[in-house]
Amino acid sequence: MADPARSDVAPSKIEICGVSKRYATDDPDTPLVLDNINLAIGDNEFVTLVGRSGCGKTTLLNIIGGLVESTHGDVKVNGRTVSGPGQGKGMVFQQHALFPWLTALQNVGFGCRNKGVHKAERDQIAHQLIELVGLHGFEDKYPAELSGGMQQRVAIARALATDPEILLMDEPFGALDELTRLEMQDELLRVWSAHKKTVVFVTHSISEALVLSDRVILLAARPGRIRREFPIPFPRPRKRTDPQMIALYDDIWKSLA
Amino acid sequence: MTTSVRWQDAVLGAAGTGGLFLLWELASRSGLVSTNVFPAPTTAIIGTLQTVPLADILGHVWTSLGRIFWGFALGAVLGTVIGIASGWYRALGVLTRPLIELLRPIPPLAWIPLAIIWFGLGEPSKVFVIFLGAFFPIVTSAYRGMIGIDPALLRVGQTMGLRGPMLLIRVAVPAAMPDLATGIRIGWGLSFGVLVAAELIAADRGMGFMIMNARQLGDVDVIVFGIILIGAINLITDYAIGAVIRRRIGRWHAI
Ligand SMILES: Nc1ncnc2c1ncn2[C@@H]1O[C@H](COP(=O)(O)OP(=O)(O)OP(=O)(O)O)[C@@H](O)[C@H]1O
Ligand SMILES: [Mg+2]
Numbered sequence: 001m002a003d004p005a006r007s008d009v010a011p012s013k014i015e016i017c018g019v020s021k022r023y024a025t026d027d028p029d030t031p032l033v034l035d036n037i038n039l040a041i042g043d044n045e046f047v048t049l050v051g052r053s054g055c056g057k058t059t060l061l062n063i064i065g066g067l068v069e070s071t072h073g074d075v076k077v078n079g080r081t082v083s084g085p086g087q088g089k090g091m092v093f094q095q096h097a098l099f100p101w102l103t104a105l106q107n108v109g110f111g112c113r114n115k116g117v118h119k120a121e122r123d124q125i126a127h128q129l130i131e132l133v134g135l136h137g138f139e140d141k142y143p144a145e146l147s148g149g150m151q152q153r154v155a156i157a158r159a160l161a162t163d164p165e166i167l168l169m170d171e172p173f174g175a176l177d178e179l180t181r182l183e184m185q186d187e188l189l190r191v192w193s194a195h196k197k198t199v200v201f202v203t204h205s206i207s208e209a210l211v212l213s214d215r216v217i218l219l220a221a222r223p224g225r226i227r228r229e230f231p232i233p234f235p236r237p238r239k240r241t242d243p244q245m246i247a248l249y250d251d252i253w254k255s256l257a
Numbered sequence: 258m259t260t261s262v263r264w265q266d267a268v269l270g271a272a273g274t275g276g277l278f279l280l281w282e283l284a285s286r287s288g289l290v291s292t293n294v295f296p297a298p299t300t301a302i303i304g305t306l307q308t309v310p311l312a313d314i315l316g317h318v319w320t321s322l323g324r325i326f327w328g329f330a331l332g333a334v335l336g337t338v339i340g341i342a343s344g345w346y347r348a349l350g351v352l353t354r355p356l357i358e359l360l361r362p363i364p365p366l367a368w369i370p371l372a373i374i375w376f377g378l379g380e381p382s383k384v385f386v387i388f389l390g391a392f393f394p395i396v397t398s399a400y401r402g403m404i405g406i407d408p409a410l411l412r413v414g415q416t417m418g419l420r421g422p423m424l425l426i427r428v429a430v431p432a433a434m435p436d437l438a439t440g441i442r443i444g445w446g447l448s449f450g451v452l453v454a455a456e457l458i459a460a461d462r463g464m465g466f467m468i469m470n471a472r473q474l475g476d477v478d479v480i481v482f483g484i485i486l487i488g489a490i491n492l493i494t495d496y497a498i499g500a501v502i503r504r505r506i507g508r509w510h511a512i
Binding site: 062065067084085090091095097099110115143145158162 | 508
């Protein structure tokens with residue numbers, strides 16, 4: 001259950017009600033990919049999903065994003081049932097999925113262009129975000145000319161460009177080196193607190209989840225269920241070496257195994 | 258590929274072709290092969306230019322290029338539109354694909370008799386078979402390009418608020434472009450081959466006709482000249498198309 005105090009104050013930003021999922025190609029005898037997931041995510045909350053590979057994190061994120069239909073149950077955003085993808089929900093995909101025919105700058109500006117933002121303004125936003133993700137000087141490179149980590153940073157900038165209320169991020173820092181990863185975590189927290197976003201984040205790194213999140217949701221695989229929730233009540237910026245953080249790390253680690 | 262490597266390749270390629278021409282020239286001049294059957298390239302070129310007025314030659318080239326332009330343009334436009342639409346609208350794909358697969362293996366030249374009955378001996382029958390030569394490779398590669406699109410790219414487009422025709426134009430069509438470009442290049446080569454063959458069979462102008470006419474007159478020089486001319490024009494036009502494609506998509510897609 002969500003933090004009761006929080007849900008008293010404001011209605012949830014995202015409500016996941018009894019969501020189950022079986023892919024059409026699945027054998028009917030196999031356990032569900034997602035089995036009766038219930039989760040309420042508050043406005044401006046930072047929630048992280050962790051769990052073993054294949055437990056359905058990407059599937060759940062895609063259902064929230066309206067890209068994949070649930071078999072049962074539904075997802076509400078701002079109290080309205082999600083019926084498809086659209087504006088207001090920025091997504092960063094596990095396989096960054098940049099448009100190969102657009103330069104880094106054009107990729108970042110893509111969403112703004114669809115919203116009809118004029119070129120000058122669009123370029124200004126894109127330049128700022130390119131700067132933010134540390135890719136100054138690479139604006140005119142095509143994705144094929146960028147390293148994996150650079151591509152991922154372009155994808156993050158692209159998701160931020162339309163300033164969505166909700167950010168759905170699927171292992172966005174997976175391909176980054178440790179130093180860049182830490183920098184990007186800081187940047188994400190800065191953007192998140194400055195622009196009041198609701199974030200659903202997926203990671204395989206428990207320490208990343210601990211540094212970033214208000215709440216960590218641990219998913220179990222086949223059937224995909226919520227195994228445990230861990231509120232992270234510590235103020236930010238957090239230190240990984242904090243004894244309380246280490247204790248929590250061990251706790252999550254044990255539940256995961 | 259770096260420029261210098263590409264340069265080297267070009268020089269090597271030119272040297273190979275030049276070498277072959279040189280061998281041919283020598284074989285012919287030394288009397289190894291009879292000049293009456295297979296004249297040296299220089300003999301053929303000079304001989305032709307002496308007997309056939311340049312204006313006539315250019316007229317044949319112009320006629321052929323006009324036919325191929327219309328046939329190819331028609332095939333490229335229809336092939337692109339039908340291929341993309343079939344890849345985008347599933348129901349349409351189910352309808353068109355078996356039809357295309359059925360007709361595709363038929364050599365365009367097999368349509369010539371029918372084309373003559375339908376369109377007569379004039380230009381439209383030639384344009385029609387050239388159209389077929391361009392249409393099938395282009396429609397198939399456009400379709401393949403469409404169904405091979407990484408679904409993740411379409412998802413990104415959707416999360417950015419695109420749907421329907423806008424998603425098609427902004428995401429799907431650019432994503433299918435490399436396949437389409439390959440189809441266009443293959444289609445051009447095929448139209449060109451079909452053009453000459455069609456002119457050999459039924460025409461009173463054009464490069465194919467020029468060759469066929471020379472055979473009746475027994476003028477081997479003109480035949481050899483015509484073959485060299487066809488090869489050269491195909492080479493130049495294909496290179497031009499390749500260059501345009503490289504400029505458009507070469508930076509983001511390795512060709
Ligand atoms: N499009 C699909 N069609 C059929 N089955 C799918 C599809 N996508 C995912 N699955 C299956 O659903 C399960 C969950 O996949 P999902 O991608 O959601 O896992 P994940 O938790 O994101 O894993 P990872 O950590 O490796 O990214 C897997 O067993 C996978 O095989
Ligand atoms: Mg995943």
